[in-house]
Amino acid sequence: MPDLPLHQWYAITNFGGAGLTLPLALAIALWLAAGYSMRMAASWLLLLGASIGVVTVTKIAFLGWGVGVRELDFTGVSGHAMLSTAVYPVAFFLMLQGARPALRAAGVAAGLAMGVAVGLSRVVLEAHSPSEAVAGFVVGALTALIFVRYWWNAQAGRISAAAVTLSLVALTFALHNVRVPTHRWVTHLALTVSGHEQPYVRARWKANRNNPSAASPLSQTRNTLAAPTPTPRHA
Structure with a gap:
C-alpha cells in the first residue's frame, strides 16, 4: 500500500465525493444529449441511478435494521468507490471521442484506476472496510463498462472534444473540495x-455478533449516558 501523507489520501478520496461526481455525471449527460442523443444520455443516467440505488439500499439496510455481513465487515457499498469508478471512465470515454480505439480504451482504464485509488483511500482513512470498497468498485465498474460497451460505436455530432475536456476538467478542479x-x-x-x-x-454491531439485541438502536439509546456512540463510517 502506498505510504502517502494523510492530506494526500484525503485529496484522493475527494475525487469520489458526491459534491464532485454527481455534477460531473450531470455534465456528462448534458454533453451526451447535445452531441449524441437523448437516448444515450438517458441510458447513462438510468445506469448511474440504479447503482446509486444499490448503494443507498445497502446503507439503509444497515443503518435502519443492522443488515450486513460481519464476517466481511460489510455494512454497505462504498458510495465514493462506486461513483468514482462509474463516472471517470465515462468521462474519459466522452473526452476521447474521435481518438483511436486503443487510446479510448486506455482512457477508460485510467478512469477505472482512479476508482481503485479512491476505494483504497477509503480503506486507508478507515471510512470503509476492504469489502465495502471492493463492492463499490465492482458496482461502479459494471455501470461504466456496460455503458461504454453498448455505446462504443456511437458517433458524436455537434460537440468538440476540446470543449468537453475543458468543461469536465474545470468542473473537477472547481468542485474537488465540495462536500x-x-x-x-x-x-x-x-x-x-x-x-x-x-x-x-x-x-457495536461487530462486537455483539452473538447477541444481536445488544447492538440494536434501543440498546444504544439506553447506553448513551454511559458511553458516547462511536462515529459510523460513511460514504
Missing part, C-alpha cells in the same frame, strides 16, 4: 423508514 452530507441524509432516511431513534453503529 455533500450524503451520509446524514441517508441516516435520516433510514431512521424514518425503520422507525428507530438511533442508527446501527459498526463498532
Whole structure:
C-alpha cells in the first residue's frame, strides 16, 4: 500500500465525493444529449441511478435494521468507490471521442484506476472496510463498462472534444473540495423508514455478533449516558 501523507489520501478520496461526481455525471449527460442523443444520455443516467440505488439500499439496510455481513465487515457499498469508478471512465470515454480505439480504451482504464485509488483511500482513512470498497468498485465498474460497451460505436455530432475536456476538467478542479452530507441524509432516511431513534453503529454491531439485541438502536439509546456512540463510517 502506498505510504502517502494523510492530506494526500484525503485529496484522493475527494475525487469520489458526491459534491464532485454527481455534477460531473450531470455534465456528462448534458454533453451526451447535445452531441449524441437523448437516448444515450438517458441510458447513462438510468445506469448511474440504479447503482446509486444499490448503494443507498445497502446503507439503509444497515443503518435502519443492522443488515450486513460481519464476517466481511460489510455494512454497505462504498458510495465514493462506486461513483468514482462509474463516472471517470465515462468521462474519459466522452473526452476521447474521435481518438483511436486503443487510446479510448486506455482512457477508460485510467478512469477505472482512479476508482481503485479512491476505494483504497477509503480503506486507508478507515471510512470503509476492504469489502465495502471492493463492492463499490465492482458496482461502479459494471455501470461504466456496460455503458461504454453498448455505446462504443456511437458517433458524436455537434460537440468538440476540446470543449468537453475543458468543461469536465474545470468542473473537477472547481468542485474537488465540495462536500455533500450524503451520509446524514441517508441516516435520516433510514431512521424514518425503520422507525428507530438511533442508527446501527459498526463498532457495536461487530462486537455483539452473538447477541444481536445488544447492538440494536434501543440498546444504544439506553447506553448513551454511559458511553458516547462511536462515529459510523460513511460514504
